[in-house]
Amino acid sequence: MNPANQMHHDLYERSFRHQAEHGEECTVFPSPQAPLWATIASAMSVTRVLEIGCGIGYQAACLASATPECVVETIENDPVHADLAQEEFERLGLSGRITILRGDAESLLPNLDVPYGLVVVDAGIDYDEWLPELTRLTRPGGVLITSNLAGKLPDWDPRLPTEAMMIVRAQFSY
Numbered sequence: 092m093n094p095a096n097q098m099h100h101d102l103y104e105r106s107f108r109h110q111a112e113h114g115e116e117c118t119v120f121p122s123p124q125a126p127l128w129a130t131i132a133s134a135m136s137v138t139r140v141l142e143i144g145c146g147i148g149y150q151a152a153c154l155a156s157a158t159p160e161c162v163v164e165t166i167e168n169d170p171v172h173a174d175l176a177q178e179e180f181e182r183l184g185l186s187g188r189i190t191i192l193r194g195d196a197e198s199l200l201p202n203l204d205v206p207y208g209l210v211v212v213d214a215g216i217d218y219d220e221w222l223p224e225l226t227r228l229t230r231p232g233g234v235l236i237t238s239n240l241a242g243k244l245p246d247w248d249p250r251l252p253t254e255a256m257m258i259v260r261a262q263f264s265y
């Protein structure tokens with residue numbers, strides 16, 4: 092394993108250890124799809140990424156490593172997670188390219204205004220109301236990735252699984 096992948100892997104493992112230690116309410120489930128989203132970001136030469144749900148930073152670290160110029164803003168409302176993530180980003184040498192936006196997504200999203208090439212939502216299941224903001228913040232030609240949205244879309248086939256499903260929605264520019 093190359094050193095960057097090893098560091099990401101270690102952070103993935105640490106995220107699960109944190110979850111076990113933090114208690115039943117803790118929702119830090121590091122995203123196993125993060126390397127795939129980073130590959131998409133790399134293929135698209137994305138320079139700005141927005142993540143909702145930082146946890147202790149696994150996915151944001153993967154996304155920031157997508158390209159040398161990639162900057163990531165990541166929203167987190169749990170101060171314990173935000174503090175741990177900040178420590179991780181400093182340890183990984185990524186704190187210059189990852190900014191943690193502390194607070195609740197619902198109140199922070201309307202204040203963001205620069206469209207992002209990639210928007211990744213990884214913060215629970217109750218975010219239907221954020222979709223207009225998420226779409227606004229995804230630049231034309233960008234990609235919005237949502238977790239756990241399956242079953243909430245009006246045309247979703249009920250025979251398909253409703254949990255832990257990732258949907259990739261390209262917002263085309265024509």
Ligand SMILES: C[S@@+](CC[C@H](N)C(=O)[O-])C[C@H]1O[C@@H](n2cnc3c(N)ncnc32)[C@H](O)[C@@H]1O
Nearest residue numbers: 120121122144145146149150168169195196214
């Ligand atoms: C599934 S974890 C994120 C995992 C992370 N993306 C990773 O790969 O390790 C969800 C995170 O979203 C945060 N969160 C949940 N609801 C939120 C909200 N409304 N606003 C901001 N953060 C939220 C939780 O505190 C938790 O840290």
